Amino acid sequence: METLLNSGVTGSPQVSKGGKLMMITSISYFIIQGPAFFLSGETDAEVSAGESGFALAGLITCTVLFAGYLFYQWELSRTDSDQVFEDYMEEVRREKIMNGEISLLGVMQAELRFAATRQSTEEGYQSMDGGNLALPEIVMRRLEKLLRPFFDKYDDDNSGQLDRGEFWSVFHDLQEHVQTSELNAIFEKIDTDQSDQIDFDEFVTGVAKFVLEKSPTGTISSPPPAAIDEAADDGDSEEHEEMPEDLAHLKPEEQQYHVKMRAAYLMTVGTALVLIFSDPMVDVLGVLGDRTGISSFYISFVLAPLASNASELIAAFNYSLKKTSRTIVISFAALQGAACMNNTFCLGVFMFLIYFRNLAWEFSAETVTILLVQVAMAVLSLRNTFRVVDGVMVLSLYPLSLMVVAGLEACGWD
Known part of the structure; x- marks a missing residue:
């Protein structure tokens, strides 16, 4: 019990700022969810017709917020005012050198x-x-x-x-x-x-x-x-390879060029893989639910999120394993950044489909739960110290959110 209450890590102003950004980027949910509470119709087509304008407004808002978030990150890259960004880039540079990549x-x-x-x-x-x-x-x-x-x-x-x-x-x-x-x-x-x-x-x-x-x-x-491209996995305790032969004898500016080209290549390949396998993955999850008798609710909100967000979770976990206040803050900021991306880019794609495919917004239970979790995390982000008991509470939000969604849907919510 003493460990739960008296052990933890120190936060930073950047974590508090990340929590506020997370709440700001979540306003797009209100644009579609607010009217959805009051709009009704005998068919989905009638409901979607009433929600169409709000879906378009949500799409525009998501696009503006996404562009603003990218601009904010770009501004951070041009200054040294954000300590989390500086610490992150320092870790990237150091690991790239230690791994022999540059x-x-x-x-x-x-x-x-x-x-x-x-x-x-x-x-x-x-x-x-x-x-x-x-x-x-x-x-x-x-x-x-x-x-x-x-x-x-x-x-x-x-x-x-x-x-x-x-x-x-x-x-x-x-x-x-x-x-x-x-x-x-x-x-x-x-x-x-x-x-x-x-x-x-x-x-x-x-x-x-x-x-x-x-x-x-x-x-x-x-x-x-x-x-510089995304940081490599932690390898401080492993033997590091020499500089790749294709880079070892290049001039520094040529090394930079090849590193950027390699990063662009990997990002392109990764994007292509997502485009190729995303639709089949959805089909596989659907068939998995049909054959096992598992509700589509659990498939959609348990397995799919774990698969799609695993990269952010693993990256944040790897940083936290170093157990320094700096890397812990980097982990927090990375997860907050992932939430901001979900609130802007991912939700924007969803709004695009809702508007152009004339779909009805039938996700009231899920939306309310998402907002409740984000509010809880934003409030927690304002604290100066995060204890072990706070981590237990955060971990409990995932099963609790599933219970809230199931309960709201049982009460007749969309």
């Missing part, structure tokens, strides 16, 4: 191009040893966060120092296979006291020098990049 320079070239659009005419550049090369402050902050785990990995005695050999090993982990003579030159420049040991600040300075010297013309002048 090098440090490949990641930092994207950062340099990103910074060029924001700070090329602003303050925030740092000088290094009086030289002409400098990184924008925002890039330095991100570089420090990115490098910290690699530094700590070889700082076995927690002294905050790395020797020359450990410095080389870190560079190898960063997928930068640099000549020993070049690494020695970098090390000697930053080891100002000639102790053959460097601290974290000196290490970051050395890596920053390396990044700038290897960037095209040593300047920042390229257009902003697209976001």
Whole structure:
């Protein structure tokens, strides 16, 4: 009992913001469900005729909210004001490097191009040893966060120092296979006291020098990049592969190009698979219910959601396994984002079918239950601390929602 009440994780303002966004995007349900309570007719055709205008309004609202949500996410990608987004991108970059999918320079070239659009005419550049090369402050902050785990990995005695050999090993982990003579030159420049040991600040300075010297013309002048693709599964405890042969010897900007093309290819293939198998999956679920005698209600609201939303659940679960406050917040934000997508894009597709196929809205019980669950989660999101007992309550919402839907339908609701 003490564990249930006194153990938990700390939330963040971003989680509260995500809960509010979830409620804002849910207003499309009210546009169709409100009139559906009062519209009636002898046939479904009469009901659908009365609901047609509201379905169109709901479709337009979903489209506007979806576009607004995408714009909001795009704005977050251009700033460092959202800590959850920054933490998520940091995890992506680090895992891509550790899995050998891209090098440090490949990641930092994207950062340099990103910074060029924001700070090329602003303050925030740092000088290094009086030289002409400098990184924008925002890039330095991100570089420090990115490098910290690699530094700590070889700082076995927690002294905050790395020797020359450990410095080389870190560079190898960063997928930068640099000549020993070049690494020695970098090390000697930053080891100002000639102790053959460097601290974290000196290490970051050395890596920053390396990044700038290897960037095209040593300047920042390229257009902003697209976001790096979806994070890989957690593999911190596994042996990591070397950089793929087709990317290992490419220039950083070419690595970025191939990573983006590979991401676009995988997204295209994934979309094609969904289009090919979604209709057969619906048929299979229908036949499964007929042959087993299981009610279509349980097929539609138990099996189908588990199949369609499994990716979000698995991704959030993998992040939460790291058991840090940062990754827990990322998990919460990912699930809230999935809810916002369901409230906008998925509901918009549904509204499209309702309007253009002249269908009647007969989902009052399900809609009310969805809204009740989202309200409960939004209220919970406003809290600063989430205890274990809160997790138990959230977990109970799923079976409770099924019971509410079944009860409302038993009372004659659509």
